[in-house]
Amino acid sequence: MLDMLMSPLFQIVALGVAGIVVWHLQGRGRPTARLLVQIAFFAAMTAILIGSGISPFKFEPLREGGGMLIAAKTLWWVHLAWAAIGFVRIYIVLDGRPVEARLLQDLIIAVVYLGVTLSVLAFVFDFAIGTLVATSGVIAIILGLALQSTLNDLFSGLALTLGRPFGIGDWIILTDGTEGRIVENTWRSTHILTPANNIVVLPNSYLAKIGLTNISRPDETHQVILPFRVRPTHPPSFVVETLRQATIGANNIVHDPAPVVALKGVDAFAIDVELQFRVRRPSDRIPARNELIDLVYRQCATTGISLALPAASSIFVEHLHTGRSGPATLKELLQANPIFESLNQDDLKTLEACGKLEHYQPGDMLLNGTDSMPKLMIVRSGAAAVHSDRTEAIRLAPGAVFGWIDGLDDTARYEALTNLEAYEVDGPTFVSMLQDRPEMQNGLMRHLTSLTGNSLATSSQPGDGKHGPGLFSTVHDLLKR
Known part of the structure; x- marks a missing residue:
């Protein structure tokens, strides 16, 4: 019994079995510990083999105790395969792309197992590997012809994995x-x-x-091209500057690098223009395109630029106007905003009569926390930015309603980005219209507070015919002069 325990072959078999048990006890969640166990047991088995003068790379005729020799060599080759596979998996994890390299990992593991299987057959059981390989080659040709489409997909997948497009x-x-x-x-x-x-x-x-x-490399910013055709009633340089200013008020596009207005051609009927801009991610393309189409339409209407007929149109009508003939009025801006949908025509005319049009240059401050009097304003043309906590919160385009409210973020600043025109609404006149319209009061308050990302502590339930004194007094203070 003692002689058997001291036998190198028994020790190798015992180490091999113990290595398998410990390997399974480590679990799949500890690949590094598994690899260290495999290396330790494999090194010990290799040391005993070399010390005993047994070569795992040479077939030895069976003698007494031949079964123990077969088990020892087989376990040594199995541990060699596991150690090699452990190194492969650790490398893939450290490389930071375990999912993308799954196909390559599976291929390497298959090659390792195939090589170990052939080695065991050759060096442990003395099989004629040459004959076996030749026979398997014929079988592989038959299977290759039968599975041509599948193998084509398989190797194409391997090529895609290695090329990493x-x-x-x-x-x-x-x-x-x-x-x-x-x-x-x-x-x-x-x-x-x-x-x-x-x-x-x-x-x-x-x-x-x-x-x-x-389009995810080098990052997900993605260029979008938006074509326009305008009537050649203004110089191309004026058209370029008009469209450039329209892009400044957009919130769904990237402003660094800035959007580009490219002239594509001009003839007697139209100027062909392209807006080239970037979005932050592919899913932003539709919102950005919708926003820019609306901004360009408003900007063209303000500056008197008319859109042209499509190039493929076979009918041309002289003096046909496809756009507005002048800039938007305060009444039209109010009608276009759903907040003020409850106002009737008489109310709109009254507000238009008491509205005051203000002009600003780029860099001018429209509103800031130091203003002593609250204001309510509507942009007619141009673009502005709302800055809160030293960061840009949102951009304002034509038709935007904004104002300063006591109790909101006092650090918010409203700065003109381009030449800007905005209507300043007379406070007392507007307050008188709000008294019987609690829904409009609530909608206005929600909109104004959303510009800087803040919320009011007091609100009312729409449709109940009542509102808290804090809300109405705040609206009244906002608009009174």
Whole structure:
């Protein structure tokens, strides 16, 4: 019994079995500890093999105790495979992309296991590996012909993994028009989540052949081009400056780098212009496009620029106007804002008569915390920025309603970014209209407080016909002169 315990082969087998037990006890959540255990047991088994003069790379004829020799060599090769696989997994984790490298990891693990299996057959059981490889080659050819499409997807997936044209979470656009975010990449296919919230499954072989644009690299800012055609009633330089000022008031685009207004051509019927701007992420394209179309329309209406007919139109009407003939009035600005929808025509005419148009230069302060008198103003043309806590909170475009309220953030500043025109509404006249309209009072208060991201401590329930004294007095103080 003592002789068996002192036998090197028994010690190797015991270490191999103990290594397997400890390896399983470590659990999948501790890959580094698993690797250290594998290395320790494998090093001990290797030291005993070398000290005993046994070579795992050479077949030795079976003798007495041959079963123990087979078990010792087999366990040594198994621990060699596990140690190699542990190193591969640790490298992938340290490389910071365990999901993207899953295909490469699976391939390396398969190669390691195949190599260990052939080594055990050759050096432990003395199989003729050459004959086995030749036979398996014929079988592989038959299987390759039968699984040509599957193997094509498999190796295409491997090529995509090694080339890394995209990663999990990237937003891509294919030349066939498909676009979306990569959510999964398997051996056979790649799964794309489209803007319509559908999953498109594309074979890797198809994805490897088609051209794609990765708009998540180097970051997700994405350029959008918005074309316009305007009538050539003004110089092109005036059109460029008008559209540039329209972009300044946009909140859904990136302002650094600044948007570009590009002239594409001019003829007797139209000036072709493109607005080139960036959005922060692909999902912002539609909101940014909608916002800019509205801002450009308002800016063109204010400056008297008319939109032109499409280039493909076969009918041209002389002196046809597709836009406004002049800038918006206070009445029109009030009618366009849902806050004031309860005002009738007489009220609108009264407010228009008492409204005062103010002019500001770029950099002028419209409102700040030092103002002693509250104000209510509506932008007619130009753009302004609201600064709160030394950061830009929001930008104001034509039609925006803003003001200063006692009790809000006193550090908020309203600064003109361009030449700006704004109507200043007469406070007492407007307060008299608010007395019987609690819904309009609440809507106005919510809008004004949202500009700086603050909220009032006192509010009322719309539609109950009552409002707290704090709310009405605040509105009254806001608008009284």
